[in-house]
Amino acid sequence: MPSLGLTFVFAFALSPLSWGMDEAGDSAQIQVKAPLRNDLFIRNAFESQFKPDQLAAFGEKPALKALVQGMTPEQRLGARSGLATLEAKATKPKELEQIAEGYLLLSETHPDIAQDAVRAAVRLQELKPGSSKGFVLSASAYYQMKDYPNAAKEAAAALKRNPDDEAAHTVYMLSKGRTSVNDGKTGKRGNPSGEEQTVAASRASPPAQPDQTKEESGHRAAKARATTFRGVPSPVIIANEAIANTPLGPFNEGPASPGDSPFKTIVTVALSSAGALLLFGGLGGKTLEEKFPNIRRDMGIAAVVGGSIAVAMISAPALFRTAKAAMPSLVTYLSTLEHRAVPIAQKARAGSSSMSGATSAGQRIGTVTHPIVETAVHEIPAISGSAERLRNILIPDGRMIGGPGSSSDIRRVAGTIRDAEAMFARLTQGTESMPHPGRGVLGRFARLPEGGTVGLRYASKSGPPTIDVNVPGFEMKIKFLSP
């Protein structure tokens, strides 16, 4: 049963991502409407922020959302304090539910307040562990905080308790496959179960199997993502993942505390001990100069060599970091070479109508050859002049973007829902978009003035956001897989 009397407001500072609701600037809201519910317990915390005449301007019993929208930042913080006071006294699930919802409303413009919502939601979960309400609220709060892995996990927990919870499903669908802003780091995040959770890039499990939500990070995550591209992975993506996940051994980045590199410590201690043993064993009761006549000269040499080694050890991490930073540029350059190979491969193909010609052309200039070169030559469709702008975006340099999906017209590119929205905005530039009119479809839609339609679905069967293009002359789907 949808339990949330208030309107859930998930505000997140992305490009427009909304359906059937107002947009304001760069931010947008997703609203999951539910039947009205008594908000008496928290109402005063909001209304008390206004003078009577100000409050009267809102009309009789205004919605809390309207009050929040009419608040100054100071008033919102005042309402937060009011909620905190109520939270301290709250003992009933209904009270905590209202408080969490109140925090969520306020977190629209103050995302840090979402942490308060998590706290209240966790208490609600403890009071009613079998109910989905507490988990939906915590999922919404994590979503607000852009902690998408935890949002998906909490939403999955809510769906496990109530598979029909629409709010949970919405948060789940919008969170799964998205990367946390804290990507790659691990830490405890107010998890109601108290388990340590990873917020590394990961894809949440489907709602039907919430128990299968697993931690995924490092090489395991990179492997999973790379294999998603079905045999034609982008070299840039794979290289970047490899770079991002390759530890630098003793020179790995990170805090330079002594305990950070046991390997380095062990080697240093072992070498020092061995040196001391050799020194004392070798002297045999003689003075240093008696034993080693050339010790002054040798010590000078040792000082120079040792100093050089010390300088190298100090500067090595920086060198590694520089090399690591330069690698993507190198890979991008190699990819550019690959781009250059395509038109030449096309010419060769036009002349010989054989793939071998294309491939050899690519090899001649390429030094970089990749299956995607061959694929691209096959997949350039004939398109109409009215679709020129879209062609330039989707088929730059005569090569369709991304790698092929389940067919050549379905492309898979690395990206999040934000990238999908950016692409949609480019494709529909100068055209007013609207909520997707398709039955049961959540997303955006635009009819192009020169003919054709473009749709963005926030979710597809397999999960990732998908752009549909139906322009006279060619049709495409572009699926955005979380990198």
Added chain:
Amino acid sequence: MNEANFVKIKKDLLRECEDDWIALWWILAKVRKVCGENCSNDKARALVMRLVAELLSSGKVEAGCPTSTGGWKPWRLSHPAALTRIEAEWDALGEDPDIGKELVWFTASPRVRPHQ
């Protein structure tokens, strides 16, 4: 469109239905792409309906539509009834299906999904 092209489109659609919901406009676009300019609207529609009929009767694909919560709602109709409904809705639409005017979507039937 020759039979080989027809079979190829059908195979492509079967594969695509495993990965995504496939709308009617997508099938129409594929048919038009192969038919070219020589394909009249009526002929294209007939080919689309034949494809849909064969896909449904194969038992590997089911008709329905996505839900606003990201799920899938199958039509609880027999294949002939589903075809009749599609024809009727297409007529009522008065134009070709398109993005936003999907009429119907298709996806791989759960019974034959590879992992099951």
